[in-house]
Amino acid sequence: MKRRSCVIAALGIALLLCGFYLLKSAEKPDGFLIPLPYLCIGFGYGLFGHGTGNLIASRAIGRDPSAQKQMEIEKNDERNVAICNRAKSKAYDIMTFVFGALMVSFALMGVEPAIVLLLVFSYLFVQGCAIDYRVKYEKEM
Numbered sequence: 001m002k003r004r005s006c007v008i009a010a011l012g013i014a015l016l017l018c019g020f021y022l023l024k025s026a027e028k029p030d031g032f033l034i035p036l037p038y039l040c041i042g043f044g045y046g047l048f049g050h051g052t053g054n055l056i057a058s059r060a061i062g063r064d065p066s067a068q069k070q071m072e073i074e075k076n077d078e079r080n081v082a083i084c085n086r087a088k089s090k091a092y093d094i095m096t097f098v099f100g101a102l103m104v105s106f107a108l109m110g111v112e113p114a115i116v117l118l119l120v121f122s123y124l125f126v127q128g129c130a131i132d133y134r135v136k137y138e139k140e141m
Helices: 002-025 036-062 065-075 078-109 113-140
Strands: none
Touching: 002 036, 036 065, 078 113
């Protein structure tokens, strides 16, 4: 676990450095080179934070096996799982309205049709997945 977290953190640093290098070295970027440095920086920060967080957590809990066992019990506790699922459900409900408003506002602002269509297709994909899971769960219960 520690080795994997170290690799993830190192990959994050490498992506950060690559992103900053691309940002400073590209004189007149065009096409895909415009957002590439920012994508590298964003993913680099995310990977570095994830790997570093796992390293710190494993060091803090690695010395105390009883604390590690207690955290596993709390993580898999039925009440905590139910709370997590309920929070996800509420967030999905909010996301549905936020995506709808965002699509309408983009369309009214005159944003490129390709961007609006990508947003619409992703919205419809998420809604389709929700319907699929609802049918699946209704058959199970």
